[in-house]
Amino acid sequence: MVLGAFAGCTSYFEIPIETPIPPKLDTSPFQRVLVAGFIAGGSQDVDSNLETVRLLRSQLRTKSKLRVIDADALPLVEVAEEQGIEMPSREAPPAPAEGAATATPEEELGPIRDEKDLEAFQGLFANVDYWKRIGEEYQQPLIVTGTVLFTPHQRSGFVQREQEVYDSFGRRRTVPVRTYQERKGYILRPTFIFIDGRTGETLHSETFREEVLYSINQSTPALSSYFELMDRLLPTFLNTLSAQKIRGTRVLLK
Amino acid sequence: MSARHFVAVSLLCVLATPAWADQRSDAKKQVEFGIQVAQRGLWREAIYRWERATQLDPTYAQAFNDLAIAYEHEGELDKARAAYEKALELEPDNLLIQQNYDLFKEINDRTVPKDGR
Numbered sequence: 001m002v003l004g005a006f007a008g009c010t011s012y013f014e015i016p017i018e019t020p021i022p023p024k025l026d027t028s029p030f031q032r033v034l035v036a037g038f039i040a041g042g043s044q045d046v047d048s049n050l051e052t053v054r055l056l057r058s059q060l061r062t063k064s065k066l067r068v069i070d071a072d073a074l075p076l077v078e079v080a081e082e083q084g085i086e087m088p089s090r091e092a093p094p095a096p097a098e099g100a101a102t103a104t105p106e107e108e109l110g111p112i113r114d115e116k117d118l119e120a121f122q123g124l125f126a127n128v129d130y131w132k133r134i135g136e137e138y139q140q141p142l143i144v145t146g147t148v149l150f151t152p153h154q155r156s157g158f159v160q161r162e163q164e165v166y167d168s169f170g171r172r173r174t175v176p177v178r179t180y181q182e183r184k185g186y187i188l189r190p191t192f193i194f195i196d197g198r199t200g201e202t203l204h205s206e207t208f209r210e211e212v213l214y215s216i217n218q219s220t221p222a223l224s225s226y227f228e229l230m231d232r233l234l235p236t237f238l239n240t241l242s243a244q245k246i247r248g249t250r251v252l253l254k
Numbered sequence: 255m256s257a258r259h260f261v262a263v264s265l266l267c268v269l270a271t272p273a274w275a276d277q278r279s280d281a282k283k284q285v286e287f288g289i290q291v292a293q294r295g296l297w298r299e300a301i302y303r304w305e306r307a308t309q310l311d312p313t314y315a316q317a318f319n320d321l322a323i324a325y326e327h328e329g330e331l332d333k334a335r336a337a338y339e340k341a342l343e344l345e346p347d348n349l350l351i352q353q354n355y356d357l358f359k360e361i362n363d364r365t366v367p368k369d370g371r
Contacts, residue, residue, distance in 0.1 A: 253316035
């Protein structure tokens with residue numbers, strides 16, 4: 001539209017460009033990367049620890065120069081408990097009524113439910129000795145770890161959508177209509193922590209927040225939503241470790 | 255304004271206008287050539303031409319815009335930002351330059367960590 005408005009009064013040329021984005025981390029001291037595991041919380045329909053480990057490893061295999069170490073994901077919640085970090089405690093939810101078919105969101109969640117619960121685990125990521133030991137075990141790789149919170153979410157409010165209408169001559173047009181809708185979906189809040197396997201120290205950490213909402217009538221599996229949300233933030237995650245090229249179009253002017 | 259002043263100012267305008275027009279005309283030739291080579295993928299040559307254009311005529315917003323795009327393509331993001339900002343300073347109402355700059359900022363933001371740790 002902007003281009004159209006200007007077409008009459010200026011000479012312009014659309015041109016495709018590829019912008020190289022340098023990696024945020026200098027990975028030159030490392031030849032290998034260990035996606036160690038994550039403290040996962042939220043929905044129990046998805047094993048966010050295992051799924052995140054699997055997804056990041058497969059992405060790094062094809063889109064990074066680092067060799068990806070195949071190893072079992074670390075059970076970091078258990079490791080934290082061994083280190084004396086207390087799990088967040090909650091009262092057990094009331095037993096479901098007899099014959100109740102669906103679980104309430106309260107029941108679908110594990111012991112780690114929000115960011116406050118995750119705060120307890122910060123000591124684990126700051127435990128230099130522990131990560132140094134893991135680094136020694138795997139020949140001093142770059143270690144990727146962190147937290148993943150994948151929580152169900154419900155929101156109601158006015159939503160604007162286009163509606164088809166026909167005038168008295170039978171001509172079709174669309175008009176914006178605001179309707180009140182209840183929607184449900186998920187919020188994904190991962191924090192990726194990059195640790196130097198030689199020293200056990202944190203090199204970089206980055207937090208994301210992505211959200212998806214569907215109509216209340218739509219049934220979308222939790223795992224599909226998880227991948228949909230991860231897909232949005234993967235380019236930025238990968239750009240931490242390797243250079244990326246972002247394709248776009250710009251307008252050259254005379 | 256006295257008659258003497260008026261004559262002096264008029265004379266300056268008459269003498270200065272062709273010089274300015276020549277500079278813009280030379281700069282425009284550089285810009286046009288830069289566009290041709292950029293379209294063939296010769297971005298380093300395009301940068302040379304557009305840098306030359308901005309030296310010839312430092313008020314040529316379009317030349318700064320094109321230069322910014324070339325810097326962006328070469329990954330020189332700091333230089334790209336400076337060139338876009340100069341172009342917008344010269345022509346703040348140019349929507350095409352603004353659109354290019356907005357797209358640039360979207361990409362540039364991805365290079366900055368979100369929580370700064």
